[in-house]
Amino acid sequence: MAVERQFKVSLVLKVCFEAKNDSQCILSLDVLKDTLLPKSICDWVADFSTPNFDINQWFTTESINPNAVLNLVDREKLLNKLGISSYLSVNPCSFSSEMFSPANSQGWKNGKCILTIILTIFIKT
Template structure:
């Protein structure tokens, strides 16, 4: 189940569990059921990009929030409930892209040695966008100038290549928020219009006739 509006890619789970990504997009929340125990277990990892903190928890057991400012990114760490439920995670900070690359494993182990009862890869090199916390924030690049940006790259504003536009969106930090198919002024949703406005199901010729009378 996914509540995140930014389309984080997910793989099908092969274990009796359901996981969701909340609408802030930088957390994963799972419920895994162990049938023969008639018991389910709650596990989660939450990366709070606004407060630069993250936490990991299994049931009532959780680590104290960890600061992302001095965090050693790229290292694999493990958190477990007495060895029974285990969460393994690795977080990489892709600063220039304003994203994280995340790996998360979830396991339930009955025996102290040997394979686990359930073992699932929740995230495998999954790219998660850093959400925008301050809606009043300015450009990701201070004093940004499109003219200078294109001149340095040897591009003309009037003839930008698709690859250059993609890099521009990445550098401005807006790529993760863009839909794959952009809206079109000629689509039924926006046309026809009167002075740039379309209201409900009103058809343009009737609106013009009404205004003339």
């Protein structure tokens, strides 16, 4: 399975007064049921997600010629193996956009994380 930038959360609120088990609680309410909540990806200094990865060993395991250009299927396998596929956008970057400019001498833009998290609110009917 590809790396996901989400947590799957279930949360039940129960009100129990001296109950011996959950069936004696006076209230049991599902607050969240298998709800996907986004993970923030602001920690850019985290270790590499696949330590000790050996690209040559991966080529051998997958029976891929290391001198060939990867096809789309093998490219996806490699990105998933490295745990980075979910960080790549379908649309290519524009380095002149506000997100990447101005950059320092190493090509990095230092500053606050600009990730915006939008949560969907579900109303129980």
